[in-house]
Amino acid sequence: MNVDLRRLPSLRAREPRRFVMLxxxxxxxxxTFTPPGRPPAALLPPPAAVNSYTLDQYRNAIAHRIVERxxxxxxxxxxxxxxxSLVVVSFTVDSAGRLVSSSVYxxxxxxxxxxTALATLRRAAPLPPPPPKLLNGRGQVEIMEDWLFNDNxxxxxxxxxxxxxxxxx
Numbered sequence: 001m002n003v004d005l006r007r008l009p010s011l012r013a014r015e016p017r018r019f020v021m022l023x024x025x026x027x028x029x030x031x032t033f034t035p036p037g038r039p040p041a042a043l044l045p046p047p048a049a050v051n052s053y054t055l056d057q058y059r060n061a062i063a064h065r066i067v068e069r070x071x072x073x074x075x076x077x078x079x080x081x082x083x084x085s086l087v088v089v090s091f092t093v094d095s096a097g098r099l100v101s102s103s104v105y106x107x108x109x110x111x112x113x114x115x116t117a118l119a120t121l122r123r124a125a126p127l128p129p130p131p132p133k134l135l136n137g138r139g140q141v142e143i144m145e146d147w148l149f150n151d152n153x154x155x156x157x158x159x160x161x162x163x164x165x166x167x168x169x
Contacts, residue, residue, distance in 0.1 A: 093141050
């Protein structure tokens with residue numbers, strides 16, 4: 001059976017779509033080919049996840065250094081249910097682990113807790129050198145850490161903190 005395409009415009013319009021769809025299918029198939037011995041890209045974590053995991057590891061190493069250098073200030077055990085103070089400190093570390101700058105980012109206004117947080121950070125310097133992939137264009141990394149203070153003036157760092165008590169004393 002012969003069909004005159006001039007008389008069936010809708011059939012003529014569908015033909016190019018069929019070739020475009022076939023071409024797209026070929027391209028998609030070629031893009032999903034994975035060489036042997038290499039995991040598919042879908043199974044690899046995205047770069048942002050790798051960097052954030054490394055940042056968490058680095059923050060943990062810094063927290064351990066702060067605790068190691070300031071044992072008399074560290075709270076052992078469970079932080080009380082209602083903390084005396086929460087001090088968030090922002091600080092910058094260079095590629096060699098030197099503390100470039102530090103400042104209180106957020107606080108409840110407890111001057112003594114703020115001073116303790118900044119002093120214990122300075123006392124821990126030099127800090128462990130950061131992984132190169134965390135460094136910004138100036139060769140530095142910016143970090144934030146939380147100091148959780150009990151009424152007795154001792155603290156835990158959020159990176160290493162145990163869960164708080166659930167009952168007020």
